Amino acid sequence: MLRSVESLKGSAVAARDGILGSVDEVYFDDEAWGVRYLVVDTGGWLNGHRVLISPYSVKHTDPGASTVSVDLTREQVKNSPGIDTQQPVSRQHELDYLRYYGYPQYWGGRDSWGMGGFPVLGPMQIGPGIQPESREPDELEADAPWEDVHLRSSDAVTGYHIEARDASIGHVSGFIFDDKAWVIRYLTVDTRNWWPGGRTVLLATEWVDSVDWFGSSIVTDLTREAIKKCPDYDDLVPLSRTYETALHTFHSRDGYWTKGDRASR
Structure with missing residues (x-):
């Protein structure tokens, strides 16, 4: 779950x-x-x-x-x-x-x-x-x-800036983890300070290219536009595999559940 x-x-x-x-x-x-x-x-x-x-x-x-x-x-x-x-x-x-x-x-x-x-x-x-x-x-x-x-x-990393390929996009507002595998699957990203009408979106940890632990920033190769247009995320609704599949498909990425690590299944 x-x-x-x-x-x-x-x-x-x-x-x-x-x-x-x-x-x-x-x-x-x-x-x-x-x-x-x-x-x-x-x-x-x-x-x-x-x-x-x-x-x-x-x-x-x-x-x-x-x-x-x-x-x-x-x-x-x-x-x-x-x-x-x-x-x-x-x-x-x-x-x-x-x-x-x-x-x-x-x-x-x-x-x-x-x-x-x-x-x-x-x-x-x-x-x-x-x-x-x-x-x-x-x-x-x-x-x-x-x-x-x-x-x-987790407390220290909350608030880290998210740097997309072409611009800043938001900051880390939380973490989504798998309570069987005990692995963080997603960062929740608050974008509201970066564009009017912004919202919370998910960034899979597999899409993180690098982290500057001293500069408090996380870099992804996704573009700002792609993150802005990704499927809506509602934190009041349990995260389903259907939503995960739609999110990964939108970004043209394979799902972690399709890979070899047994914790992915």
Whole structure:
């Protein structure tokens, strides 16, 4: 099912033995647009610390009830490696986190989740892993070069300018993700400041040519005119495959669901 990241925000995160907190934002990676972590505000529990929850642990999301159920205990989360979400999260941080929970690393494989298209654990991967060696946050940051950081905050990227082939066209107003594959499929683009009577349109992440993370801009090879004339998008209506097909056909692009990654199907 395709749904907005915004619909996750504020959702209660329910462990096996109680509520962990609520979703504050998501982290996605800048290589495959995969939603790698929910950033959860623990409120009064854990003194309000923010913790990361991987889709590997998610049993199901319930948009109607605004609840994300995870196959974890509060004690597991309490003892998980501390991560400062106000600082860039490096691959070394992630490896410590994944090793603690016994999750495989998602990068370096042929699919969006390593060797699979979905964040599903095999029988040999279930259960907590090895405790990471104890290291202070400053020590972790010291060996986290910029090229080792690939996670981006949905909150931080909201507002990035969209540069079409021939002109600016709008800014990122949201994200649409697949809640089975946990991959961001579309950016929602608000065009109203760029042309009178503008509207919200969708830009598939596969149509993004480059991102300037320092300049806060996203570049696509689509023209401004093509984006202006693309099929209307109504965020009050569930996104259907019929609409997706019409959008891809309009731009003469193949649908992600026709490609080899099993998460596309």
